Amino acid sequence: MTLLRAEGLTKRFVSRGPLGARAEFTAVDQVGFEVRLGETLAVVGESGSGKSTTARMIAKLMDPSGGTLEFEGEDVTHARGAALARFRANVQVVFQDPFSSLNPRHTVERILMAPLVYQGLAPKGSRREHAKELMERVGLNPDHSLRYPAQFSGGQAQRIGIARALAVNPKLVICDEAVSALDVSVQAQVIELLRRLQRESGFSYVFIAHDLAVVRQIAHRVAVMSKGRIVELGPAEQVFRDPQDEYTRTLLAAVPRIDPEWDRRRRERS
Amino acid sequence: MMARYVIGRLAGVVVILFLVCLFTFVLFFTLQPDPAVMICGKTCTPERIDQIRDVLGLNQPFLTQFLGFLGGIFAGRDYGEGANLVHCAAPCLGYSFQTNQSVMDMVVERLPVSATVAIGAAVLWLLVGIAAGLLSAVKEGTWWDRTAMGLALGGSSIPNYVLALALQYVLVVQLQVLPFPQAVAFSDDPVVWFQSYLMPWIVLATGYACLYARLTRANVIDTLAENFMRTARSKGLSPALTMRRHALRPALTPIATIFGMDFAALLGGALITETVFGLNGVGKMAADSIAKNDQPVIMAVTLLAAFFVVIGNVLVDLVYTRLDPRVRITTP
Amino acid sequence: MSELLVVEDLTVTFPTTRGPVDVVKGVSFTVGRDETVGIVGESGSGKSMTSLAIMGLLPKGARTSGSIRLDGAELLGRSDRELRKLRGDRMSMVFQDPLSSLNPYYTVGLQIEEMYRAHRGGSRKAARQVAVEALGRVGLPEPERRVNYYPHQFSGGQRQRVMIAMALVCEPALLIADEPTTALDVTVQAQILRLLAALQRESGTGLVFITHDLAVISSIATRVLVMRRGEQVEYGTAEQVFAEPEHDYTRMLLDSIPRIDDEVVL
Amino acid sequence: MTVAAHPEQVAGGAPATSGRRVLRVLLRDRGAVVSGAYLALIVLMAIGAPLISAITGHGPNDFDTAAVNTDLGGVPYGSLGGISAEHLLGVEPQNGRDILARIAYGARVSLIIAVSATALTTLLGVVLGMLAGFYQGWVDQVICRVMDFLMAFPALIFMIAILSALPQGNRPVLLVVVISVFGWPYLARVVRGQTLTLVNREFVEAARASGASTGQLVFKEILPNLRSSLIVMTTLAVPGYVGTEAGLSFLGVGVTPPTPSWGQMISSSVGWYVVDPMYFVIPGAFLFLTVLSLTVLGDRIRAAFDAGDAS
Amino acid sequence: GGGGTAPGPGTGTGAAGSSAAPATGGTVRVLAISDFSHLDPVRGFDGGVNNFYRLIYRGLTTFGAGPGAEGTKIVPDLATDTGTPSSDAKTWTFTLKDNLFFEDGTPITSEAVKFGFSRAFDPEAGIGSPYGKLLLDAPKDYKGPYLSGDLDTIETPDDKTVVIHLKKPYADFPSALALANFTPFPKGTGAGAAFDTKPIASGPYKVASYQRNASLKLVRNPQWKQETDQVRTAKPDAFEWTFGLDAATIDERLLAGQGTDADALGPSIQAATVARVQTPQIKARTLSGLNGCTTYMGLNTTKKPLNDVRVRQAINYAIDKDTIVAAMGGSLLAQKGTSIQPPTVAGRVDYDPYPHNVEQAKKLLAEAGLSGGFSLTLDGRAQPKMAAVSVAVQEALKQVGIDVKINNIDASTYYEVIGTPAKQSDMAVTGWCPDWASGATFLPPLFDGRNITAKGNSNLAQLNDKAINAKIDEIAAMTDVEQANAAYGELDKQIMELAPVVPLAYEKLILVNGANIAGAYQSNSYSGGVDLVTVGLAKPTK
Ligand SMILES: Nc1ncnc2c1ncn2[C@@H]1O[C@H](COP(=O)(O)OP(=O)(O)OP(=O)(O)O)[C@@H](O)[C@H]1O
Ligand SMILES: Nc1ncnc2c1ncn2[C@@H]1O[C@H](COP(=O)(O)OP(=O)(O)OP(=O)(O)O)[C@@H](O)[C@H]1O
Ligand SMILES: [Mg+2]
Ligand SMILES: [Mg+2]
């Protein structure tokens, strides 16, 4: 079943040159895809190719310059009021810049509870416990629930963002570089968490990432973006095994690998 | 888009000024604190009051008076009849009930004084306020910070009037480092001119400087905690540049807002300071006209002050979009 | 290989309501000229704090002990004034969170220029030219136009590249890069790594490279420092650390690397 | 559902609820305690004014011509403005009214007016300013034009005109209302400006994605970030409004004499600054200390909340 | 001719400042709070401006120059004597002196007198003293020379003779003529507001420069001849006013007396400054005396229970005048009020009908059946001194169980409110100054029941007592001014028996003059201000 469908999404930015010259820039150009219930759609691609912009549009944080957006079969392109609230309850976002997306004046506890409070969920009493539980889930020390964002490391802040998105049992989580600042072991934990939630509660993900290895692990389908367009979209296996587009192929070729010789030696030692 | 925005705002200014006129007129018309009685003084008879009202045009219906006033501004108007007829050219604000002077002339004569007071004080309070606030923020928690901020609080608790008199007593009477302020033009004697305006500047600037110092401090402290300040320091910029460019700019946005409002309001006259120091500015004119119920002058002062404040606000909004690139102009 | 940077027994302490907490505990390592030292480790293990300590930019209230020597001169305990001359010129840093680390009130052009001019002087125009070139070098399309953009007009990866361009503009002797390529796709990442390598070759820049991407480390670092909970758990040449890790944590880390070639079961 | 052991091992028990924790922090802070005590004292003084009068035997309006020298324009006898065992804080020149009694009674009027006017302007200024900055578009237009309109009036002139037209009624309430109506746009414009900057911040977007309603975005996400300016502007508004009340009272539209208020005391003292400086110093000091205490306490409360887990 | 009786207690204490006689030359400076209302004498009308008018204008008669009663005496000015009345005092004939010229060289003729007098009828200009229109006979719809032409009821048989016809007999006409309303001007001049900025002088000085609300400079008028003038000595070469100064600042400058402030005069100092003038050096240059006005509280006799004479008397007894004096700045700035007329008025009888007596007041209230107390509203002016007086009244009446509510009114609308019977409350505090020192301009305006008007009313008590009205008419008909003045003294007593007002205080002035000022004394005709026509500098610098 299709959870979310985007069609012809376009975003143009207007900027001004030094002489007041008006310049238009199409950041996202006629992008269309769908996300099915319980699946992970990974979006990979060039830096600056419009991934975050697309994510913002499908999260309804930015109005598209063109195109339509459907959620659970309902057109939400111009949703307002109750329809928008319903959409928000089901779609959560993890932002690319961890610190900027956390209110510097709120404690972690408050940040984590914000979605619950805003959506009027859960009784007040259990919220604090809930916050601590969320922190534990993403590998943070729950004793730090009264700290402010500035007192955390980059990776910790990113995990706060993830925990926040998971606070309300959404149907769709849009993860914009959600695990990029995590070391591999924590990353593995978080990815495992996401996958378990998908298995158990049927979460869907739009997973934007650069780390193709991670994408490989988590994605059902992969969309490859370049210069504002989707150049390739298909099942993960197929895209990784048999890339059709030139850009995809370049991308896959550029993935850095650890010297296999070192790997082998280590394996032997242990 | 910018041009359209500005034009739209200016149209708004006209509407607001019109409303201010109307409201003021209605207020004084309905309140009926009869200026004729004031002029008539003692041994006054009802006939004489009536006669004075007639001369001043107060016996006419509201609309006639209001339209006459508006007409005067845009097209000029005639007063009196026969040999007494005078034409008041546009923009005509009428004649003072008390002194018969053309209100426009009065305003034109006094505005430079108020502007001098306002500009001098503004320079002073911006320099002192922002510098003190910045220094306090950088030295947060030190004795300097505590002393400066304590002084700033104290300074804003002292009424201007007290400060003015005390300053005059100390500097002029006791220490004799300054003369009593005199009405001297800059071209006549720059030194005396400066000495005469120094105290008004200081008095007027004190309250604002205190507010600005505290605001600057609070905002700079907030900004210093931002990550981009760390970046600025990592670049090895001079502390002056780091502070001026990176810390002050975000802190200045609220200050720019209130500065626009404060300064514009001051052009409409600093009532108390001008009175204490005998400066013949718009503020003193306002005080006198209120005390004497001189309606044409009150109208003029109101309009003048309104004009500056509204224009000031437009400028503030324009500056704002410049100060923070993330803020986009919203067209009306 | 003469030593550019020597860090000895570095400890960083934060006061908290529950008493002081050491977030970096006795870390030691050296960086030679045109050498790359990779720092990897757990999230929150003190990597960023270590680099901030070197730059002398720790948050207010943090205390340090140990020794940090750049070109043989002790940095700890030096006045901000003296450090200022070194920062940006002799040592530069790429910060982890680019959006909040760039001043939203100014164009990126100005932010690069001012750094260049603070150390090299020259006219605004010349500095502008340098900025455009720097942006071009890190692979930003249309640098002439983008130089007038404000930070919020860039994508995450582009901002990261702006940060790198800025750090490199004075060709520092020591570059500390705190997760500089996390938001970059692999092709751009490769371009940046090549750029850094070239710089190292040309001006002998010493590089401290913090990342989670062990593959990247393995390809560029000569020595690797592994951190966990503020402690240094392993320090050695890349080959040694990757091929013969001493510590369980390092092994665990290496074992959990996701591999693109692995079979995945979803 | 626990994923992993805590990567960090910063020890410590469970944190207390923030309210109690803040209180504990405050109680350990000397500045906060002293300020709090002073404010409590003032409030007690205001409430217990009749008691003070009863104890000292001087009502706020009792003339004591024996305490002043009417041959010298009414200067109080004795040094320091007539401070004596009889009149603990001295007497007013001319009529010899007891300053202590007037300070105590004056605290009622001044504090009620200044504090409630501050509260009301802050409320109006913050709510309307944030809405304007947040919505932009026509909401902004409407609010901004109303602000322009209100600010365009030379406030004092119009307060006089309006107050003299209004029925006598309950003066303090009228004063508060009129002062606030003319006062809020000043704050609102600052708030609006800062809100304009903050709406575009990413954390606001994040909150929006979390499903925050407009009100929640505005008041829960943006408002805390305006705190610094707000604290400064509101604490400094208090002495400002004490002054405004005094000015209006002097122009005959404020509280009617003989009701004492600090502002009136200060403004009637100005002429006496050389002959009887204590007449100004005493009410001035009370006002200054009140504002200082409010500021210090405000600062410390904020610091205590901010301290979070670390200090 | 008119004249005055002995000065009351505390009147002008003689010359102060330098004991030397004023020398010729120099500039006398005057520090002033506000500008003159008008330079045109038919427009302006108040103590301060009249004193100044005498420097630039001359009339047929004027007040004498000297301290005490000398200053209220009527003496000839342009005329050779104080006029010759017809037997019914309805027609007055004056002869002009020789050698009189306006500043532009035009001779001052009977035509100029007629023209100047007729200007009072101009609807726009004639807003000053009302005496021209009240006294001079004129056609009913006469609207001044600019609109209606010559005023033919004033005869000018030749250049030197003026015959003036009055509406009704008026024995005190020479006194009225001393007011600036009756200033001659060259025929045809002064239309519009011309004289308000550049008047034509007939006195010893003329206007050299005038900046509204800022400064006014007078220099000698060469056309004025000392030998034609017995009153003005005109010693200084120039006068210079600085307007718009703050009262406290003026006090400070006068006390400091730095630089040119040594040549300065100023208004009365404030109560707060009084204690500082007690040093011998400053005291030596201080003048203190009455300003010739009475501060009183009107009791609205149309309101209950003030319509009961016993209540009004009780209030008179209850008020503690000492506290009133204290409120007005102490004994140096005010004196207890007893009778309605102040001590400077000719024919006034010094008596105290209602000495402070709380018991007596309570007794009277009990008789009126009001021992249980009641409340009254007092209209008070929102101005520090007046507010203090209101509070003092409130405190005093509290002692006898009267609860006074103060209705604080903005100074700019105060007179409108209390002068409108429909808006007036139970009581109001205000003051009255006579136009010249006689009961004629004091008691009738305040107590003639037929003068009560719906607007601009000055009979605050709204007293309309047949006996008093009759008495007023009787005195007005007297042709002997001294006899009339004495009769006003008795009328004062008669009115106070009805207690329609409470005389609170007689206001005093304390003038601190610059150290170089010589020949200064307070003029009882000009509200106790320093007589400008005789003052000068001891050592003129230039
Ligand atoms: N102001 C502070 N007060 C208290 N603790 C802090 C503060 N800032 C950082 N920390 C703690 O210091 C530890 C080290 O942080 P640091 O930023 O160096 O981690 P990191 O290794 O860079 O992690 P990441 O890879 O997630 O960026 C973290 O546990 C963090 O919570
Ligand atoms: N506010 C803006 N004004 C102008 N251009 C913008 C704005 N925001 C984004 N862009 C441009 O849109 C393009 C797409 O940006 P976007 O953030 O979507 O890229 P991305 O795919 O997320 O890249 P990355 O992987 O580097 O984060 C970029 O070239 C960027 O410069
Ligand atoms: Mg992105
Ligand atoms: Mg880090």
Ligand code: NI
């Ligand atoms: Ni008078």
